[in-house]
Amino acid sequence: MDFSIQKKEKDSGRKHFAAAIIGSGPAGLTAAIYLGRSKVETVVFEKVIPGGYVVNVEKIENYPGFVEGIAGEQLGKLYAKHAEKFGAEIKCEEVTKLELNETPFRILTSLGSYTSDSIILATGTSNRKLGIPGEEEFTHKGISFCATCDAPFFEGENVIVVGAGNSGAQESLYLSRFAKHITIVELLEFPTAEPILIDRLNENERIDLLTSHSVTSFNGDKLLSSVDIKDIKSGEIKNIKVKGAFIYAGEVPNNDLVKDALKLDDKGFIVTDERLRTSIGGVFAAGDVRNTPLRQVATSVGDGAIAGHEAYRFLEERK
């Protein structure tokens, strides 16, 4: 059992900051490091725990410098420690509303309200839902979006994973330590995970990959007991008995706070220029929540550096 702790610096009690970062994933905390080194009074708001979604990833193997990989939870802690070292204040409060129509910008949270001269949005993404019968009914009653949270409930059971991208592949490999058998259902004719992950799926006796198939319904009484899956090519529908389903079929941006205020692309991602400026001056976006061709820890870190630097420039130019 692990008994390590996420250290937290003291609350300054300040209600106004020069820079506020919403989201403490790799993008948000990198921005905090850059702003902190520029001596900008910076706050980072996080609704779960510092590190953002990365803490759900058992092992990150493609982030440079960590040759043997690093646990997402560990990386999240390091990012937070690094940001706090340079003075950023991390508050575990959920931002519930942003008022961006005048400066300083107003930030309402689950515990209070704050103002800030600049904002960096690093709110990331959530797993996309499938929108099929039974999904709402059996969410949290067999359907899960977090393998590290819920895998132990499916010890010795059959489960499906929807989506054979990197997330689906990684989570299937993690689930294979608990579940008796895992069927990965992928809509496309081929898995989109990195080839190294596909090799591992193929080598794992507990995992089967079904391409060109889609899930058409989740079934059960009070808990999930089966899924219907359709062969895209033949149209045949099969019923598979499963106790659990984990959905990793793409992402949707966490844009609720700004969807009526900022320019978004057709999928809802925040539109930025190359300096990560949004459609409102002083508001920047970084990481997975913006329109970017690749969503990885490494690209988020790069975004965080640019957004932090640009927010600093913005604040300097206003002086």
Place this chain on the structure above:
Amino acid sequence: MGLISEEDRKYLKEEFKNNLKREVKLLYFQQEESASEYSEQTKELLEELASLSNNLSLELESCDNAEKMKSEELTLCPSIKVKSERKGFVNFYGVPAGHEFISLVEAIKDMGSDNLSLPDEVIKDLKEIKERIDIKVFITHGCPYCPGAVRNAHQFSLANEKIKGSMVDANYFGELSMKHRVSSVPHIIINDRNGFMGNLPPSLFLDKVKEALK
């Protein structure tokens, strides 16, 4: 080397020094006959924690002591109840390891201080509650969303002593988890009947608690 790293010990010592304004007791009910690795490690952890502050102590009790369990209003064992002169039922059924370790540390700091990290309107609403409410938050150690829900339950109890807040290790208490159909966490059960899911901000968490009482 102990269960808590040297770096974390140093940090916790400072945290307890700054936050424990009164004595806090960790009351640990353990299963003596089946001295599993689980219960031994829990005991070791609590001993290490208690050694970090003069204001923190550990009292060991047996799960067989039904009278004492009853007087503490505990229904499951093993259990760690965090106690002080401050009113409130702040409890952990099972071991708060992994992501839940922070919940135990925060609970100790809360019981040793007058801290209440809730919005004013939530505190006001909580104080108006007249009925007894038992909040059990089912967690797994790998769940990063769970400590927020556990903290809400504990903070609610500190705001109104009619409310009991407990973390429940869903894997350890497997039968109870099955009874309440827990297959995803955090899963919150109110008065051993209705429940709801998820890590919610305090105001929404309170709304869900009230809804579950209906």
